[in-house]
Amino acid sequence: KISAYKSALFDSVSDVLAVCCSNHSVHLHSRETLRLVGELQGHTAPVCGVRFSHLSPHLLFTGSADGTLRCWDIRRPGSDASQVFRSDSTHSYCSFDVSCSERVLCAGTEQVEEDSFLVFWDVRMVQDRGETGSLLGVYSESHSDDITTVKFHPRQADRLASGATDGLVNVFDLSLGGEDDALVTTCNCNSSASSLCWTGKDLDQLLCLTHDEGLHLWDVARPDSDDTLTLLSSADARPMVQLPDGASLEYFVGGTWLSDEERILLVGGSNHGELHLLDCSGRGLRFIKSLRGGHSATVRCFQWDAIGRSLLTGGEDGQLLQWKAGAEEISVGMKDSLKSISSIQLKTKAHRKQATQKGRSKLA
Template identity: 40%
Template sequence: MEASDLVSRLQSLGLQHKSAVSLVKTEPHYVLDMAAQHKGGEDSKLAVTSSNYTIRLFSRFSLAQTQTLTGHTDVISGIHFLHSDPELLVTSSHDKTVRVWDCRASSTQEVQLFKGESNTNCSFLSCDVNASDRVICAGTEKTSADTYLLFWDRRKAAVLGCYEDSHDDDVTEVRFHPTAEKSLLSGSTDGLVNVFDVMQTSEDDALMSTYNTESSVEKAGWCGPDARYVYCITHMRTWHVWDTDGDEDIQQISDVEGKLESLSKVDYLVDCIPAATPSNQYLLVAGTHSGDLHFLDLSDSEDPKVVSSLKGGHSDTVRCLHWDRETETLVTGGEDSLLCLWSPNAAHGKEVTAQQRKVKPKKVTPTKRTKPYTR
């Protein structure tokens, strides 16, 4: 899809459905994060975490709630569906566990549970599963002087290894490459974004690239041609993009809000929507605390442009989003306890209420090994 096509698709979006995750106005259950199954079809599921430590499953295209998964006892920090079996869901939490759930099961009990070993038994602040679904990685909170990236073999529920020297503070993001199962990026409040080849036998050999944002990393991921680029959003609302092929610094914008001040109000940066085209590899999504969303074309770093906006769905900060290329629909979740489905040329928004509930955050500690990935 060309960048201009992505922009035109976003410009055609209108509010189709709303789903209330919580109806309690005094203590709303914030939507914290979401993940969508790696499959299409009307039965496709959306998994949503909220501030009461629960996971709710919704229909991706009607936002009707279908199931609730409970078990975590603290803030859920990461959520991802597996690729080969999209009915399996991986989550990490500040309760020092990583869990795998079967969305087909009538029971709400997890089917696998992973923890660190003695000295690495820490709160998990992020997690992901690689493209082959074999390896799970989770990043920990800093405990004493150490912070860790822990790896497990999902098939054996065994700890494969641990990286402990590449970050000096909380690991807020881990992301495997969408197709290259050996490539992993990590981001931390120490300001560093690292890229690893986890097939290497030691942490030193595995570390391929280090990028310094000089700030605290909030979100990071892959974008660009063949997902070759790494992007990062910091807690100071700066934006960075690097090309891992040659470690080129492609873009850095330290004052997105200021550059847009005369055009649109922006309070924070939400995430990136990759366009998957050489001409324009990404659109940045920004928001206001009153719930408006703006899609930004950053092809000119000195002159970012608002190419589309969405209003009337949320009334508070938007925490997460999911763009579906196949159906050209967008789902957003926010601190107003709402999920909003945005569809092309939607005329009216329908509201779907869901059962109430609530969620909140915590922390983690790991072991020392050198081989996180074994052939």
């Protein structure tokens, strides 16, 4: 079985952008100029994601396959992590997120023998003289393979979605207690989930992308109902949109909810670095614009900067690019192309965990 996963390799707050790199470090860049302003070192295996604190912009959470989640004070780049979160020594993390209230931190593990775990910590409580976060417990029954994406609801602190290579996407209400009670919705994407995004005007929809370019959009507004509504579903969504000039859509980078426009922005690309911006809704996919002349290899991560009205992208060519146009052109219906106004050549590539061959038994 092939397992590969993308994760949130970017996050930004105020004027700082954090980027996961292939040497297991995290680089801090000026969001305005993209210049390197700091580096965080300490992880000993691939970094699976970065998340800035919702409440304290100077704090950054990172997760790694080395079995640790760490909290850093970016005002002191070069110093050790101020807090380290661990669970069982056999756990290797491939996804994580922090709740909007910043009370709970959750990480998804790779499969351990025949089990996979969602691990929870209380961010506010510390042990061992403040160095280690307090472990709350684990969920162990809801997934049977690598948990590749974990996403807390942006507004509801107890609502959590998780996706795995077992093809299941689960929604939990953590306020209900134990795992059996907390699991309120299960959706099947019939493939390995690569990313999740809360979307919709009330953020009650889930967008799921899979590692084989599948796309699913579900309405999960009523978690206590068995009637989960599938708004859009395709095992391979690439043929759903026709690109002009014979352009090639070979993969999806990811999707994000544009709250100001109340639309889903989907980013795809070609293996030669060309990017395509798409509008995604229950009606299907619609081509917006292509971005050319920037990357020369596959793009692995992106972030829409709503404040600066720009798109940030990182790729296997080791480049970090910022694309921007006039504010009137940034809408999903923009008519003029975004242009790369600034770029920087990274010493290390924006990280993506590569596919590895696994031969592991599944639960019966």
